[in-house]
Amino acid sequence: MRRLTALLGQVELAPNIELTEMILDSRAVKQGCLFVALQGHQVDGRQYIPQAIAKGASAVLAETEDAQQHLSTKIEQGVPIISFYQLGSHLSALAGLFYDNPSHKLTLVGVTGTNGKTTISQLLAQWTTLLGHRSAVMGTIGNGLLGQVKEATNTTGSAVEVQASLADFVTRGADFAAIEVSSHGLVQHRVEALAFDVAIFTNLSRDHLDYHQSMENYALAKKRLFTELNSRHQIINADDSVGQTWLQEQPNAVAVSCQTDFQPHQAHWLKATAIQFSQKGARIQFESSWGKGELHSALIGQFNVSNLLLVFATLLSLGYDIEKLMKTVPQLTGVCGRMERLSASNQPTAIVDYAHTPDALEKALQAARLHCQGKLWCVFGCGGDRDRGKRPLMAKIAEQFADHVIVTDDNPRTESAAQIVQDILAGFEHPQHVEVCHARDQAIIQALQKADSDDVVLIAGKGHEDYQIIGTQKQHFSDQETVQQYFKVNHHHA
Numbered sequence: 001m002r003r004l005t006a007l008l009g010q011v012e013l014a015p016n017i018e019l020t021e022m023i024l025d026s027r028a029v030k031q032g033c034l035f036v037a038l039q040g041h042q043v044d045g046r047q048y049i050p051q052a053i054a055k056g057a058s059a060v061l062a063e064t065e066d067a068q069q070h071l072s073t074k075i076e077q078g079v080p081i082i083s084f085y086q087l088g089s090h091l092s093a094l095a096g097l098f099y100d101n102p103s104h105k106l107t108l109v110g111v112t113g114t115n116g117k118t119t120i121s122q123l124l125a126q127w128t129t130l131l132g133h134r135s136a137v138m139g140t141i142g143n144g145l146l147g148q149v150k151e152a153t154n155t156t157g158s159a160v161e162v163q164a165s166l167a168d169f170v171t172r173g174a175d176f177a178a179i180e181v182s183s184h185g186l187v188q189h190r191v192e193a194l195a196f197d198v199a200i201f202t203n204l205s206r207d208h209l210d211y212h213q214s215m216e217n218y219a220l221a222k223k224r225l226f227t228e229l230n231s232r233h234q235i236i237n238a239d240d241s242v243g244q245t246w247l248q249e250q251p252n253a254v255a256v257s258c259q260t261d262f263q264p265h266q267a268h269w270l271k272a273t274a275i276q277f278s279q280k281g282a283r284i285q286f287e288s289s290w291g292k293g294e295l296h297s298a299l300i301g302q303f304n305v306s307n308l309l310l311v312f313a314t315l316l317s318l319g320y321d322i323e324k325l326m327k328t329v330p331q332l333t334g335v336c337g338r339m340e341r342l343s344a345s346n347q348p349t350a351i352v353d354y355a356h357t358p359d360a361l362e363k364a365l366q367a368a369r370l371h372c373q374g375k376l377w378c379v380f381g382c383g384g385d386r387d388r389g390k391r392p393l394m395a396k397i398a399e400q401f402a403d404h405v406i407v408t409d410d411n412p413r414t415e416s417a418a419q420i421v422q423d424i425l426a427g428f429e430h431p432q433h434v435e436v437c438h439a440r441d442q443a444i445i446q447a448l449q450k451a452d453s454d455d456v457v458l459i460a461g462k463g464h465e466d467y468q469i470i471g472t473q474k475q476h477f478s479d480q481e482t483v484q485q486y487f488k489v490n491h492h493h494a
Helices: 005-007 047-054 087-097 117-132 159-171 183-187 213-229 241-249 302-317 322-331 358-370 389-402 417-425 441-450 481-490
Strands: 034-037 058-066 075-077 079-085 107-112 134-138 140-146 174-181 195-201 230-237 256-257 269-277 281-288 291-299 339-344 348-353 375-379 404-407 456-458 467-470 473-476
Touching: 005 087, 034 047, 047 058, 047 075, 058 087, 079 087, 079 417, 087 159, 087 256, 087 322, 107 117, 117 134, 117 174, 117 302, 117 322, 134 159, 140 159, 159 174, 195 241, 195 302, 230 302, 256 302, 269 302, 281 302, 291 302, 291 322, 302 322, 302 358, 302 389, 339 481, 348 358, 348 481, 358 375, 358 389, 358 456, 375 441, 389 404, 389 417, 404 417, 441 456, 441 481
Parallel strands: 034 058, 058 079, 107 174, 107 195, 134 174, 195 230, 230 256, 256 269, 348 456, 375 404, 375 456
Antiparallel strands: 075 079, 134 140, 269 281, 281 291, 339 348, 467 473
16 A cells, blocks of 8 residues: 555645555556556557546546646546656656565566577576575566466566566565566666666667667667666676677676687676587586586577576676586576477477567577578568568578578468568568468478478477467467477377
């Protein structure tokens, strides 16, 4: 229970009302809520104040562009409506006060960058759980304690949702949380008032360009995690060009590299000195400012070596024992739908991965190739109503890094599926060698039927998603289920 006066001090007319929760969506308002009316990216919440009051809001905080109006109050139907200047950028701090600053009550790690955020946050939660913590995650796959994750709508929820989720983690006994911080989330001040123990930067590539317009804007948005956000330790991928620049500006940051010839200039650093890949995963020899040793990882691909080392450096920075970390690393499983390996005897190996940007697809195909004895197949599509510019780029990557390509549908939404495929085909030098099969389950089955048992079939674009969006309808569909069903039906006893 929060009192309004505790939140805003003695605002003129703000009665000492008890409030249950902060709500941004008028449709979710219940008795006793504080309704927050923001001028949003798409909708203006201030238009919905009457609905919120009708549904029983006890008080309303409304954004104003007029500094003179700050904290002025009017009463409508017995409900105080308090104006707040630039409410959006203060929301994280207000929600922090409202929910009793949960970020101070657990070890909080923020992960930013284009690729790897989900894997890193999951690995952090898995590893700290193995070391005896109660760990939670917040991000693409959902929010919750490890193993009890509920689906999320955005990578970084609203400033209020982030604080409310952290408060919920604390209530459930969590003492460690890893959260994905999207560039949208940074621009929109959604994590502004959180006390991060560690901030991790993975890498930067073309993604969400329809929102940020340019690479520079995007890089600046990510950089705020280090410059404007409050974090004790910074862990930076030194193999990324943006990361290298930031390391020069951040002398106290930890440099992490997979390059065996990497020369660290930081006081704290970690690098791989030798990496061996096999069917079982990877063996990584490392040196660091904390000591040296070997990690036995069950994860697929070179970039999962990078992800693992960023997590390893994070836990070393937080003071965890290097021997205990080395002992527990083989138990890490990574993330459902991220280079997830599915296999059956005498069948090709299938890898299901979320890759839906050119950079991520290239990395996924290169990763699959490391573990591939025979030919490499790629099944992919591109989402409708999204960045059209990346479609031919995805094709170029598939043609360059796979031996066989099947183009299929991936959430066409309200666009013509045939038009999306045309946009993709424009990027191939030899489109006559490319197969098109719109029905995604059939595309996957065709690839598995045609591939040999020592081939690898990468099925890209969906990962953990268990739906296909056609028009505005969400239909149940899972790449993993399609593969497992095929293996079950075609299970030949050798």
